[in-house]
Amino acid sequence: MKRGVGMILAVLMLGSLLWIPSYGASEGTLRSVHYGIASLGLAYYSSPEKLAPLMNLTNEELGELLSSGEYKLQNPVMVNYGNEWYKINQPQAIEGTTWVITVLDININENSALVVVSDSITGKQSDQTLLRRDVPVDIFGDGSIILTLKDTFVGIDGKLLALIEAHSKVSILRLVSKDQYWDLQKLGLTMGILDGVRIFLAEEWELYPVNKNRVSGIYALTRAGIDNRWSLMSASTPDGHLNVSFLTSDRLLWSPWNPLNSLDSNSYLVWSLVSDSGGYYGFDGFYHPYRCTWTVERGNFVVPNNAVIYNQTRGWISPNTGKNATVKITYHCDFGQWHNGISGGMDDLKNYIAFLYTWGYRDFDGDPYYDQLRDFWDVLPHTLGFQWLQDGYVVYGNYTHPIDDNVTAQYYLFYPQFPWELYWAIGELVANGQAYGVSNSYYFVDWKDGAQQLDLLNGTHCGDLEKVMSAIASGNAGASFPGINWGSAASRLNSDIAFYRAHGHFVISNGPYILAEYVPTKYIKLEKFTGSRTIFANYPHMPLTGNSNVIEFVPSGNFDSAVQEIARGNVDIGMFGFGWYRFESLGSDALQALELYPKTVGSFDLTVNPYHDPDKDAPIVTNASGVYFNPFAIREVRFALNYLVNRSYIVNNILGGVGTPMLGGISQTDPAYPYIPPVYRSLGLVPDGDIAYALALVERGMEKAQQEVVKYGHTLERRDDGFWYFDGQPVEVKFIIRIEDERHDIGLYVADLLEKRMGFRVKRLFWDRLKAGQVVFGKPPSNYEWNIYTGGWGTSGIEEIYPDGMISWWYSSSGYYPSAVGPNHESNITVEAALAFLGTQYGDMGTYPSAIQNASKVYFVFNNLGTPDSFSASQYISRTVPISVRTVSMLADEFNITSAGSSDVIVSVGGPLVNRITAKFDSMALVHMGIEPGRIRILTPNGEFIWNVPKPWWNVTEGYFVIQFFNDRTTGALVVTIYGTDADSTAAGAYYFMSQVYPNIDFYSGLNYMVGLWQDTETGADIPLPGAGQGDTSGFSAGDSITIVAQG
Missing domain, CATH: 3.40.190 (D-Maltodextrin-Binding Protein; domain 2)
Known part of the structure; x- marks a missing residue:
């Protein structure tokens, strides 16, 4: 499959036409965003134009979209959806929206119309609203839909018509697919890591x-x-x-x-x-059926008149008849037998649900049948009614998980774990025990003075419960409830009592x-x-x-x-x-x-305090005790911590190897992890860190800060002792280091790095959980009592796969960012900024001639002298370099990339197994090789290509090569990598670049990568053959076939 450059340029032009007018993006920014999208492997948001509505959103706003499934975006200008004629009682959608207008009545004489507006996806419905001619009405009061009656008319069929115009100040972004969901999670994680307020270090096992x-x-x-x-x-x-x-x-x-x-x-x-x-x-993170099955239907449903909920004084009632629901779920369940041998059934289900409604609502002041329902406090209000089946129920509701029907089904799944009579007898003991001659007082969850928390394993509690059950079984119930038939419970209660006498407790389950x-x-x-x-x-x-x-x-x-x-x-x-x-x-x-x-069991992180005076665009903090320089108010310095620390060292030397490095909030053991690696790859995050890049970031950030503080009459300099000084005093960071666990040693390790590498003096504060928590999470960060803290997070065993709002909670002001009290840090990193940042590291093939001609030095890097890779560099690539430009040949193991300058060009020849420079860039490239036993997978934004290792290994007759361009983030040098699935394919790539790409470079302008298929179609070989001594006669030669199979 050969994709021409013309198609790529057409896409970029389309993006320019659709996107630049809204966001002012330059062609360079657009190209970077395009590469950023490719680097993250975004599937739903696969182009800048698809992402356009999200470009200015922050992580907090993405989190709202992920958690609730929708986000209201203020439109820069009023959107006009045009006008349409509407007939009475004929619902009609507003084209281009999910809104549906139903006209209930039209008055020709008064030029008015009575309407109801509903959302076809969420089921949200307005009250009846009267429209008058030429008077705009904001239907929901939030700008999402504004209607204006323009005219009324009698049609030729004698029916009344209303001409209604629709506008909106608000666009509603909605989650509609799993691809979209995971794209947003990857964007949020990227933005959070770039902001650098929370740096995850390691997962502890x-x-x-x-x-x-x-x-x-x-x-x-x-x-x-x-x-x-x-x-x-x-x-x-x-x-x-x-x-x-x-x-x-x-x-x-x-x-x-x-x-x-x-x-x-x-x-x-x-x-x-x-x-x-x-x-x-x-274990896979998904919710699965066990004792029940379900069918989930999403849409716009009207709650029928036989859909009921329970009220302890009125019984089963239908207060929501006629209301709109967004989901209808049908459940079928097996009730089997209880541990006392009694068969379960629909009475267990219905009476269990009635029990939850009874105890979940305070029906009147002093209602004794009320306690906290922690597992159901938000479910019951979203439940609009139940219809009963022989083995289950149908439920109507207005909550849905954004993308997973099974999670929605979990939300509305009611399945009893005790026999119904046991639930209600327990309720009688807690609410009405004295009526049964019980002197002790009990409660479920809400503490009561002089009462004991009920325990079905406690002998005294069980003895009191037996009294209640015996009384009810004898027809002497202390209270009655509509729909609850105590008389039918007698034999069941006696079976419960028999179980208790045999086992000493009332834990009767299923x-x-x-x-x-x-x-x-x-x-x-x-x-x-x-x-x-x-x-x-x-x-x-x-x-x-x-x-x-x-x-x-x-x-x-x-x-x-x-x-x-x-x-x-x-x-x-x-x-x-x-x-x-x-x-x-x-x-x-x-x-x-x-x-x-x-x-x-948990994870460790570094939480930093990014506070600075809100009235200054400089990393300065002013309080009663003085004026201070906060290096962590500089985003580059915070971000650099991701590369400063060696997470492998932390796991191996501090955690004793019992754990794994965490490059961000989603670790390798998290069920969500399979979606996340493109984030870490595109950011170049590796367990061992990248100290050179970290120091380059610090240098850039501090140089910027030097210019900023001058505006406010301050000085900032780094002296010969390696430390930074603000107004002549050493810059000091206050590091709260927890002492109870491995965070003590982690803190010592990081503190040394801050001093020896970043040049900040560290005041090490060795505090316990209580003292640290009171300052870090209990006081405003503006107090400036700390700069950095060794944080920790717990895990909860088998978890669901969806992070939903967790990423925004870790990485935005939706959560502790950095504190539980304000002022929280407000990140200014948007979707556009994050993608553009990622994209700038991917170079443009069209810049090669200019870079080569103006280079101070051109480095040829390969694995060893006398190898096919060195031959490819010297015989092919060198021909693209003017004779006046200095070239330097280096072995990959000896080359230090930081020795290159911003005006240099580095050409790395050979694959990631033999060339560590290629490996460094392959790990963050748009195209990268997955090396597996017996084969190599070449992963590209266009799809993947598989090369199987031939037998014998040296008998290569075809293979793939990859050519990619990078802007080195540390030095600024242009880097070109040329490598193949084997030495012959690498040579083919080098030859193709020399003979086809370089002479026609204008045609390849705007491209970052290409993947070619080489096939040995000409006898003989131009390069030394690795297996020549073993009879290898195949190999690359200039007349062989080369087909470009992917480029972008």
Whole structure:
């Protein structure tokens, strides 16, 4: 597939015509934006014209679009959508918008029309609005749609017509596809890294010990570890018994177990094995069906009159009949059997939902049936009504996830995990216990003076609950509720009581294991449940049952004894994690018996304070104690931290190898990571850092600052001692270094870099969490009590794939940026600025003649003398250089790119495996090679090309070459890389550049890269053959076939 340069120039011209009038972009900026788009691999926003509405948006605004699915953009001028005739009761869309106008009535005499406007996507609907002739009406009061009645008329059919004109001050940007979603996430992450207020360093892992002689088959991923339901269900032992230890010397479980309370990590793990949910997030980050299936329909739906919600005084009611909904979801569920042997059914579902409505709303002052519903506080208000099915329900609502129907389905999925009568009996105990002769007072979540938080594992609490249940079963319920039939619950309540008397608790659920025995400080026993359960899982790592018949949990008082018990085989799994430093001191016998499973537990970052006086365009801070220079108010200096630090050093030497470098907020173990590498590649971020680039950024930023502070009567200089001085005093940064964990050593490492490399004196403040948090997050950054802080973030096991608003929370004033209190930093990096920055590093082939003719030096860089690559450089590329220009040949391993100047040209010949200069630029190029066993993948914005290694390896008869141009970000030199899948293909590329590109350079102006296919069609070879001694007679020669397969 050969793509001509004419097509590319046509695209750029089209972009110029459509884009420059709106944003004033120069042709150079447009080209940079075009390259920036290609470098990020944007799929939906594949051209500047598609991105035009977003060009001036900041990260905070992108975050709003990602979180809510839409963003209202103020139009620079009023948009006129024209006028149309409308008939009564015939909804009609406004062309070019999602708005639909329905005219309800027309009055010819008064020249008026009564209308309703709705959004065909969101379902948003206006009130009935009266339009009068020539009077504009802002329908929603936000400028999104403005209607003006222009005329009324009687049609030839006798029906009334209204001529209505539509305008808008606001354009609504909406998420409509997954490609668009991930494009926006990549843009947001890029913009955040460029702003440099938060620099992620490393992801920390902990290791969980497992006896590998007894346990097999555990499925686990680093992000989630093994302390989750699915990993424990997948574990197998020879005897079917799985023994698990918690590291605790007091209680095994800490949280009270009741239907509304949040649980501690130990409790949550046990509860996850005892109960089932309707669906689950998988290790892949997507939400999957489990005990329920669903069908999601998006659109504009009218809530029917039999769609109901519950009210504790009125029962099932239909208050939302006739309202618009944006989503309709149909659920079918299996209710199976409860652990007490009773069959589940629709009453469990309906009465469970009624319970949530009863306790989720305060229906009157002093309502005793009210508590916090943390998992449902935002769901119930968006739920417009339920229609009941034989095995599920249909729900109408007005929330949808921007792109994933399964996440929308999770939002509206109601699936009981206790029998319905247990929910309601518990409610009676909490709200109305005295009516049943219970003297103790209880609460679910909201603390009450003199009351205890209900716990279904607590013997006293369960005894009181038994009193309530016995009374209700005997027909003596203390309260009645419409639609709740206590009479039908008698036999079920008696079964619940029988379960309690057998097991000592009321944790009656529906999961793969029964909580058979619980001794708070000593022992938990789970037994496999053999009752009816049906699942609809379409994900392979969500089984119906576990491989163990019995799972036992026991306490371990300290790490050493716990690990030794696991190594001896007395315990199978340790449900606790530590760094390698805790395991390395174990004896070899113990280590040989253990399999250590990693789990992501958090990440470390550097958070910087970018504050400066808002009335000055200089990095100056003025407060009661004086005037200060804040180097981190300079974006280049903040951004340089990304390249100053060696993340590999942090992981290997501080974290002991138990972790992974983080180049930004999305790490390698995050389920979202597969979408993210183009961001890190295009920014040239690598784990080892790039100290030369970091220092170049600092130098540029500080030179700019020198000019800025002069305007306000100050001086800034770097002296011979290597340190910077402001008004004659050393520039000092206050570095808050946390002392509790590895951040102490990270802080020491970074502090040394700030002093020795950047030239800032560092005041090291060794503070604990409380003291640091009070200053960093609890006080305004304008107080200027700190400059930089060793931050940290936690993770939550199995996570969803969608970051939604998290990137903007990390990297904009939507979150702690840098503090929880203002003034927050307002980034001025826009989408356009970010893309243009990325694009400037990609050079233009058309600049080659001028650069060569004006070069101080031209460097030819290759892997070794006497190789085909050196031959290609000397015999082909050298012919493009005027004899008057000095040329220098360098071996790649000896060449220091920082020795080049901005007027130099570097030509690097040979592939990334043999030439580290090529490798450096290939890692951030628009075209790059993925080298895999037995093949090479050439990834381009036009698609990918695969080259399979021939057998024998030297018998090459065809291959691909790549020619690319770069503007080196550190030195400013023009860099040309020419390399192929093999030495012959590299030679073909060099020859093609000399013989075709250079003589016709005007034709290639505006191009950054080209990929060519070389095929050996002429006998003999022009270059030395690597396999000549082994009988190789094939190789590149000038008469061979060369076809350009991609360029851009």
